Amino acid sequence: MCKIGIPRGMLFYDYYPLWAEFFEELGAKVVVSPKSNKEILNSGVLSCVDECCLPVKVFHGHVDYLKDKVxxxxxxxxxxxxxxxxxxxxxxxxxxxxxxSIEDLPPIIDTNINLRKNSYTSSKYKKAVYEAGKCVIKNSSKIRNAYKKAEESYQRYLYLLSKGVIPIEAIKMYNKTFVDLNYNSKKHDMSIMVVGHPYNIYDEYLNMNIISKLINKGIKVMTPEMVNKDEIIYYSAQLPKRMFWTYGRRIVGSAFSLIERDEVDGIIYLSSFGCGIDSILIDLIERKAKNKGIPFTLLTLDEQTGEAGIDTRVEAFIDMMKWRDKDDFNISTLR
Ligand code: SF4
Incomplete structure (x- = not known):
């Protein structure tokens, strides 16, 4: 049986259910690299060029892990x-x-996905799907049917995300027949948006498990993937210039939406050291949060980031929010 490796990095949390189901429907065995860990990070740092951002380096580590196994x-x-x-x-x-960057790789399925002028129903996209599928099987109608089934699973996954399930959990749930959607609907005293690119906010090793730590403190966690798409389009359109980075638009639109609708008490931006796009997004979101009096903090991740440092910053941020709530009506006229 043909084995297809899918690295657990970069856009994994956006598309894994779609492509995993697709290859499995075609009869392949899908092998996913394990959660990021020290060995994967180290091998990524060694094989990738120094100038790259942390998630790209980690992605190299995931590929390196898979290369002899698929x-x-x-x-x-x-x-x-x-x-x-x-x-x-x-x-x-x-x-x-x-x-x-990495030697002795098996063949890479590097299908071009370019929807700048096309849609998911365009012949160009169908051709890209066929390109990917033909590594496993040549029959185009089987490839078409496999993709159709994979899309159905993917819609279930997107539905779970829209209901507030974080991708790490939604990946475990999307093909189950029963799903408990009360999962994230408890009453909370505080809600925090953890915002940034999906590979930063959902890779538990890179961000030192920040989402679980906040949830364990009884805090409701919101992420960009939980915000309605129409809201994202509406609020990102408030920018004076159109945002042409898809992830940038999602990040800014979702944060603006939660800030404007008063749905968050604080914002934690998770960024990777050296990310050019983040340097613009951080500024836009921080200004908007400040205008609305919403606490904002930035945590920058790189290969040297230590867990104790992140924990201390998060604890201090939560304490500051609690003190602010308590002393809200007790602010000196002199500030
Ligand atoms: S958007 Fe930033 S973090 Fe993501 S790949 Fe590009 S440079 Fe790296």
Whole structure:
């Protein structure tokens, strides 16, 4: 049986259910690299160029883990996933970067996904799906049917995200017949938005498990993937200039939406050291939060980041929010 490796990094939390179901429907065995860990980070740092951001380095580590265990590794070249928008150049250059950085790789399935001028129903996208599927089977109608089934699973996954289930949990649940959607609906005294690119906010090793730590403190956690798409479009359109990075639009639109609708008590931005796009997004969100009096903090992740440092910053942020609540009506006129 043909084995397809899917690295647990970069856009894994966006698309894993779609592509895993697709390859499995075609009869392949899907092998996923384990959760990020010290060995994966170290091998990624060693194989990737120094200038790259942390998630790209970790992605290299995931590929390195898979390379001797599978027949193919699936690393699509994702140029655009929405009309008139682009992904970060490091996302679209991912398959090429990997090929030139890691030796002895099995063949890479580097299908081009470019929806800048096309839609998911366009012949160009169908061709891309066929390109990916033909590594396993040549029959185009079987590839078409497998993709159709995979899309159904993917819609269930997106539905779970829209109901407030975080991707790490939704991946475990999306193909179950019964799902408890009361999962994230408890009453909370405080809600915090953890915002940033999905590979930063959902990789538990990179961010020192920040989402679980907040949930364990009884805090409701919101992420960009939980905000309604129409809200994201509406609020990101408030920017004076159109945001042409798809993830940038999602991040800014979701944060603006929660801030404007008064649905968060505080915002934690998780960024990777050296991310050019984040340097713009952070500023936009921080200004909006300040205007509305919502506490904002930035945590920057790199390969040197220590857990104790992150924990201390998060604890201090929560304490500050609690004191602020308690002393809200007791502010000196002199400030
Ligand atoms: S958006 Fe930032 S973190 Fe993401 S791949 Fe590009 S540079 Fe790296």
């Amino acid at each position: 027949d193919y590794i699936f690393i699509p070249k994702i140029i655009s996933i929405r009309k008139m928008e682009y992904c970060c150049p490091k996302i679209l250059g991912l398959p090429d970067m990997v090929k030139f």
